[in-house]
Amino acid sequence: MNQLKERLQKKLDHLRRGEVLYYKTEDSSDVYAFCFLKNSSAQNLTTLMTYGGPLSLLVSDQSEICKSREKIADCTVLACDFSAQGLMTLASNPKQEGPDRILLRVVESHDILKNLSVEGRIVEFASNVEGEEHCLIYTKIYNSINVDSSLLLNEEDISLARFFNPRLIDMTGMTEVELQQGTFKLYSFYSEIDGRYHWAFVCNDRKKENETPLVRIESECLTGHVFGSLLCDCGDQLSKGLEEIKAYGYGALVYLRQEGRGIGLKAKLDAYYFQQFHDMDTVDANLAVGMPEDARDYLIGAQILNYLKFEPLKLLTNNPAKISGLNRYGLSVEQQVSHIIPPSKHNKRYLDTKRDRMGHRI
Known part of the structure; x- marks a missing residue:
């Protein structure tokens, strides 16, 4: 297994075991921590609570939490017992009652590959893990911590991990x-x-x-x-x-x-025009119609x-x-x-x- 596969597989295995992973946004220094709710440990959830940000649940619209309700919005407030054990119970009993409240964020599955939000990126990476649709718990990190670089995701990791994704x-x-x-x-x-x-x-x-x-x-x-x-x-x-x-x-x-080195048939035929009537080669013709030379x-x-x-x-x-x-x-x-x-x-x-x-x- 080469270095790329080893690096991504380590992160996927870590997530699969219920451990915490981290995601750093591309356009800022913001870092988010997340893990699966169902197979996590009370210790992991307690750790998330120390990062200074509010905890939220994060799911795709195919999750059991969404299927258990007739209608659910992108942002929904759920009743819960806001303790490590109470949050873990949510994964198996999403209709439970409790004295506290937690925000549920939903990512549309049909839009997952184009959703560039923090929530969309995290849900896409988590979808590489086989099995039922998972429920994640995540938070933004405000307190100063040292994150193990081997557990830190970036945008390139998420795009490259599509290679592993059995759903794609x-x-x-x-x-x-x-x-x-x-x-x-x-x-x-x-x-x-x-x-x-x-x-x-x-x-x-x-x-x-x-x-x-x-x-x-x-x-x-x-x-x-x-x-x-x-x-x-x-x-x-x-x-x-x-x-x-x-x-x-x-x-x-x-x-x-x-088609057409990835630019599509219409753009390719437009590029043909520039080759035939403006004496351009294929590279300049592609650029002339506003396309890359190879997409x-x-x-x-x-x-x-x-x-x-x-x-x-x-x-x-x-x-x-x-x-x-x-x-x-x-x-x-x-x-x-x-x-x-x-x-x-x-x-x-x-x-x-x-x-x-x-x-x-x-």
Whole structure:
């Protein structure tokens, strides 16, 4: 397990055991402490009470506390016994009565990936822990304390931890398909991150002990893959990628729905206009329509490879950004395998731009 996985897994395991974690906001020095209510200890809850801020409960709208009521607002006051034991009882008996009151904050589950509030960030990280929807207790820290850095979360930790989140990727089906390159097992995945289906064409013909799979990450290109555009090499890249994986005998082509290097079909066609009528290359054309030169992210691809247990892997690519994109989420790329497509008079400038301006090893 690499350092990234070790760091995040330690924090998840700590939270899973009912211990206290800490979250530091990106735009300020504010620090929050939180833990699961149900499997926490009286000592942990007592510790939270010493931090100087009011304690609040924090849940997603799928939690038992929300389901036990016909209607519940974002901020709801619950009756309770404001002691460590009384708060722990709330997790199993959310309708209990008591002489005290505690604020319940609710994060909408459909909005969790876009909710950048402190509450949204904490609930998203906690959702990496498998099981029923959890109830957290949290507080802002006002008193001066020394926080163990290994237990301190930041925004990057929460984003990278999506790789571990079993709720964000769902394998929706598998079948065999006969392609020109041979027979593959076709896996379908639905991603909660972008609300799209993605696919993996898997070959397992000649797996040997300790064999490293050959993998290609292919991003959607409607014009090249479907209509055979000569302006890019995407159609040939897809066909040759499947061919090489089949010849190797063990691996997968992961097909991600990231049209136009992640900028979408409309923006890509707008960029085509600037290439054809203003003599721009693909980088300047993307920038001219207000888009980055490459907006792709490889989290969903990393999740699919994690599901397939393809790690370490050999990556069939000329693009070093794909290697760093998978490394970012903790996947180990053992070797880069060149994926060279001979240029034509139509796409030579496109391929030169990949080499000269985007660092492709062509």
